Amino acid sequence: xxxxxxxxxxxxxxxxxxxxxxxxxxxxxxxxxxxxxxxxxxxxxxxxxxxxxxxxxxxxxxxxxxxxxxxxxxxxxxxxxxxxxxxxxxxxxxxxxxxxxxxxxxxxxxxxxxxxxxxxxxxxxxxxxxxxxxxxxxxxxxxxxxxxxxxxxxxxxxxxxxxxxxxxxxxxxxxxxxxxxxxxxxxxxxxxxxxxxxxxxxx
Numbered sequence: 427x428x429x430x431x432x433x434x435x436x437x438x439x440x441x442x443x444x445x446x447x448x449x450x451x452x453x454x455x456x457x458x459x460x461x462x463x464x465x466x467x468x469x470x471x472x473x474x475x476x477x478x479x480x481x482x483x484x485x486x487x488x489x490x491x492x493x494x495x496x497x498x499x500x501x502x503x504x505x506x507x508x509x510x511x512x513x514x515x516x517x518x519x520x521x522x523x524x525x526x527x528x529x530x531x532x533x534x535x536x537x538x539x540x541x542x543x544x545x546x547x548x549x550x551x552x553x554x555x556x557x558x559x560x561x562x563x564x565x566x567x568x569x570x571x572x573x574x575x576x577x578x579x580x581x582x583x584x585x586x587x588x589x590x591x592x593x594x595x596x597x598x599x600x601x602x603x604x605x606x607x608x609x610x611x612x613x614x615x616x617x618x619x620x621x622x623x624x625x626x627x628x629x
Contacts, residue, residue, distance in 0.1 A: 506562070510558065514610075515610075518609075521543075522603070522606055525598075525602045527540055528585065528592040532591065532592065540585060541581075547578075548578045551574055555570070556570040556571040574609075577605060580601075581601070
C-alpha cells in the first residue's frame, strides 16, 4: 500500500523538460505570425484591386476627354474653318490695302477714313468669324478675338501718334505691315495648335 502511494506521488510530480516547454511556447507565436501574414496579404490584395480600379477609371476618363476633343475639332473644322477661312485672309488683306492710303497722305481726313474702315473690318470679322467659335469653344473664340482687337488697336494708335510718320515707308512697314503679318501668323498658329494637338493624340 505504501509503495503504491509513493508511486502515485512520483507520477504526480512535474518533471521539467525544456524541449516540451519550448515546443509549447513556439506554437502560439507561430500561429500569431501566420495570422499577421494572412491579414497583410489580404490588405495588399485589396490595395491592388483599388489601384487597378483607379487606373481603369482614369484611363477611361482620359479616353473620353480625348474623344470629345477630337469630335469638337472635327465639328469646328467642318462647320466653321473650312467654310470661313477665306474671311480670315480677307480681314488682313483688306486692312493692308486700306492702310496703304497712309503712305500717300497724313491728312486727318485720311487717317479718320482708314481708321473707320479698319474698325468696320474688325466688327465684321468678329461677327463672321471669331464669334462662330464661341458655339463650340468659348475660350478659343476669346483668344482669336483678342488677337484681332490687339491688331486694330495697335494700328489705330500708330495712325494718331504724332510722333509716327506713316508716309515714311520703313516706319509704315514697321508699324503696319509687320504687325499685320505677325498677327495673322499668331491667328493661324492658334488654329494650327488645336489641329496639331488633336492629331498627336490620335497617333
